[in-house]
Amino acid sequence: MIKKVLIANRGEIALRIARSCRELGIATVAAYSTADRDSAVVAFADESVQIGPGPSRESYLNMPAVIEAARIRGADAIHPGYGFLSENPDFAEICAAEDLTFIGPPPDVMARLGDKAVARRIMAEAGLPLLPGSRGTADQPEAAAVTAAEIGYPVIIKAAAGGGGRGMSVVHDPDGFDRAYRHTRATAQAVFGDGRLYVERYLASARHVEVQVLADAHGTAVHLGARDCSLQRRHQKLVEETPAPGLPPEIVEPLCAAAVRGTLASGYVGAGTFEFLVDPQGRYYFMEVNCRLQVEHPVTEMVTGLDLVAEQIRIAAGEPLGFTQADVDARGVSIECRINAENPRRDFAPAPGTLTDFAVPAGPFVRVDTHATPGYRIPAYYDSLLAKVVVWAPDRPRALARMRRALDELRAEGPGVVTTTEFLRGLLDHPRFVAAEHDTVLIENLMS
Amino acid sequence: MTITTANGTSTTPAPAPTSPTAPASPTAPRPAPAGQDGEHGQSGLGEVLAVLRLAAQEAGAGGARPVSRVRVSAGDLAVEIDWTTPDGSAGPGGSAHAPAAADRRDVSPHGAARPSAAFPSAPASLPAGPGTAGPTGSAGSAGSAAQNGSDDALAFVVPAHTVGVFYHAPEPGADPFVRAGDTVVPGQQVGIIEAMKLMIPVEAERGGRVREILVADATPVEYGQPLLTLDVDVPHGDSR
Numbered sequence: 011m012i013k014k015v016l017i018a019n020r021g022e023i024a025l026r027i028a029r030s031c032r033e034l035g036i037a038t039v040a041a042y043s044t045a046d047r048d049s050a051v052v053a054f055a056d057e058s059v060q061i062g063p064g065p066s067r068e069s070y071l072n073m074p075a076v077i078e079a080a081r082i083r084g085a086d087a088i089h090p091g092y093g094f095l096s097e098n099p100d101f102a103e104i105c106a107a108e109d110l111t112f113i114g115p116p117p118d119v120m121a122r123l124g125d126k127a128v129a130r131r132i133m134a135e136a137g138l139p140l141l142p143g144s145r146g147t148a149d150q151p152e153a154a155a156v157t158a159a160e161i162g163y164p165v166i167i168k169a170a171a172g173g174g175g176r177g178m179s180v181v182h183d184p185d186g187f188d189r190a191y192r193h194t195r196a197t198a199q200a201v202f203g204d205g206r207l208y209v210e211r212y213l214a215s216a217r218h219v220e221v222q223v224l225a226d227a228h229g230t231a232v233h234l235g236a237r238d239c240s241l242q243r244r245h246q247k248l249v250e251e252t253p254a255p256g257l258p259p260e261i262v263e264p265l266c267a268a269a270v271r272g273t274l275a276s277g278y279v280g281a282g283t284f285e286f287l288v289d290p291q292g293r294y295y296f297m298e299v300n301c302r303l304q305v306e307h308p309v310t311e312m313v314t315g316l317d318l319v320a321e322q323i324r325i326a327a328g329e330p331l332g333f334t335q336a337d338v339d340a341r342g343v344s345i346e347c348r349i350n351a352e353n354p355r356r357d358f359a360p361a362p363g364t365l366t367d368f369a370v371p372a373g374p375f376v377r378v379d380t381h382a383t384p385g386y387r388i389p390a391y392y393d394s395l396l397a398k399v400v401v402w403a404p405d406r407p408r409a410l411a412r413m414r415r416a417l418d419e420l421r422a423e424g425p426g427v428v429t430t431t432e433f434l435r436g437l438l439d440h441p442r443f444v445a446a447e448h449d450t451v452l453i454e455n456l457m458s
Numbered sequence: 459m460t461i462t463t464a465n466g467t468s469t470t471p472a473p474a475p476t477s478p479t480a481p482a483s484p485t486a487p488r489p490a491p492a493g494q495d496g497e498h499g500q501s502g503l504g505e506v507l508a509v510l511r512l513a514a515q516e517a518g519a520g521g522a523r524p525v526s527r528v529r530v531s532a533g534d535l536a537v538e539i540d541w542t543t544p545d546g547s548a549g550p551g552g553s554a555h556a557p558a559a560a561d562r563r564d565v566s567p568h569g570a571a572r573p574s575a576a577f578p579s580a581p582a583s584l585p586a587g588p589g590t591a592g593p594t595g596s597a598g599s600a601g602s603a604a605q606n607g608s609d610d611a612l613a614f615v616v617p618a619h620t621v622g623v624f625y626h627a628p629e630p631g632a633d634p635f636v637r638a639g640d641t642v643v644p645g646q647q648v649g650i651i652e653a654m655k656l657m658i659p660v661e662a663e664r665g666g667r668v669r670e671i672l673v674a675d676a677t678p679v680e681y682g683q684p685l686l687t688l689d690v691d692v693p694h695g696d697s698r
Contacts, residue, residue, distance in 0.1 A: 044681070044682060059621060059680050059681075060621075060680040060681045060682055060683075061621050061680070061681050062620075062621075062681045063681070063682075069681075074620070074621075074653050074654040074656070075620060075621045075653070075681065077654060078620070078621040078622050078653045078654060079621045079680075082621065082622070082623065082678030082679075083678075
């Protein structure tokens with residue numbers, strides 16, 4: 011049984027984790043940097059430890075500091091949230107060596123799935139459809155160019171160790187391949203410390219659909235339905251919803267079943283997400299597994315009534331899932347809008363500052379996950395996510411109406427602060443979004 | 459990083475890139491605009507000065523007593539503020555340091571190897587002034603402060619540079635690295651922090667006399683928590 015959880019994260023997700031812990035009767039320790047000294051989770055948590063200065067590499071990515079913080083406060087588990095150390099198999103392994111329960115998948119599973127080339131192979135063996143691409147990594151530019159020609163252009167070059175939308179290049183013709191390959195390899199080496207790449211066909215028009223799975227340590231796995239996350243800007247999601255609108259059951263059901271098959275085949279334990287691309291003909295292709303809680307997990311919680319953080323903690327404590335696939339009863343529609351401190355008119359550049367005015371929407375079926383408060387100073391060290399506005403309604407038209415109403419209620423203002431609220435508000439009225447015809451390039455098209 | 463003298467001088471040094479001495483015109487510091495308050499990890503001289511001025515202004519504004527002297531520098535990065543006290547002497551508990559855990563005041567490492575990391579939190583680190591800083595000073599430190607109650611004696615805080623367990627001595631039963639009253643030279647080891655089974659030496663970043671060891675032996679500490687204070691002698695020419 012887990013008694014005290016150290017939360018190795020910040021912002022809205024740290025607070026969201028602390029809330030579930032409180033409901034479960036589990037004590038919390040907030041690990042925070044000097045830049046987050048006055049943050050909401052530090053005030054909310056039972057205890058706190060200042061682990062380092064503002065820059066992440068010296069605080070939230072500083073493994074010895076995080077482990078030591080857990081030890082001096084007597085925590086028996088660490089929840090990594092998303093980002094930071096959440097998908098770091100070395101960190102999970104160190105936790106295990108220090109007798110700390112890492113709330114996430116086992117380190118070896120994380121290591122295999124974190125390598126996108128290995129993950130592709132595992133999922134191919136489990137019978138999941140993949141886009142045509144290189145077998146394993148394509149480590150030589152010449153050989154990779156041959157593979158690209160076999161696959162057929164356009165292709166996308168991706169970092170094997172990549173994630174978060176970074177380390178990818180789309181190439182439209184053979185002439186541009188070599189340059190893109192070398193550029194991507196340099197980026198991957200710089201950002202992920204791993205220059206290995208793989209190549210696969212690029213779908214110019216596709217929807218990004220992902221499946222939430224839960225698996226316990228006793229061989230039981232279920233899916234909690236599909237989320238559409240097609241509305242992205244530079245591979246960063248802005249709006250997510252569940253169920254995936256306009257996808258018929260004959261597509262969604264096999265896709266979800268494939269995710270469960272992949273979960274079991276990879277030995278996955280915990281909450282995870284299988285990402286797929288769905289082409290205009292309704293064919294779906296496995297992309298990658300996210301070995302952590304997703305930013306957009308609340309939409310799944312809203313339709314299933316499950317608390318995913320609580321499920322993660324129970325699974326990490328070794329408890330069996332208390333329900334089966336047949337018990338999962340997803341109802342209605344839920345949509346999430348990410349309110350980022352970014353300026354859409356300046357190419358979504360971060361626009362941090364101090365929130366002199368901050369008021370979140372409320373009312374029926376509206377959930378807001380945020381760490382911000384009036385007077386909150388948005389640190390420039392971290393990502394720009396300020397709040398997640400989530401609504402639920404019995405159907406999509408009513409969910410859209412509710413989200414419009416909720417965004418109209420939101421106030422987040424201050425000197426220098428610009429948020430994505432207005433941009434999202436406009437998107438909610440866009441005919442293609444209303445008609446659920448969106449794909450991963452809709453926003454790029456709207457912006458150009 | 460906060461330095462408080464016996465007579466209520468509060469100083470905020472912060473590490474900075476090497477830079478020429480800078481003009482100081484802090485008699486009427488203006489608040490920096492929001493969003494440029496040092497959270498950004500910038501280290502340009504102009505920004506350094508802006509932050510220092512803001513820090514001086516914040517510190518001055520928060521004091522219950524009028525500020526009698528403010529010095530802003532950039533070469534060695536310091537903000538010094540003197541408050542007059544009614545009787546012209548040190549207020550009660552002139553040496554005022556609370557553990558970071560208690561008041562979450564920032565105590566960024568002074569002279570740390572990574573200026574950009576330690577620097578940005580400096581402005582937030584200033585206490586509101588001696589009026590709010592007093593009660594945590596122990597009797598011992600007050601006594602020490604009284605003995606050294608000259609303008610030139612500054613209490614310099616040695617903070618923890620990492621989370622871990624602080625030890626006074628190299629091993630159980632051994633003599634401590636330092637005791638209150640000992641004189642230390644810059645770079646001298648004054649303790650150990652154990653983190654992940656690594657023994658990380660704690661060194662005095664400046665020379666001086668150990669005023670007080672603030673954390674008991676074998677006690678867990680947070681990043682930035684004050685471990686001990688040094689009385690640092692500053693030559694006259696250096697501080698004016």
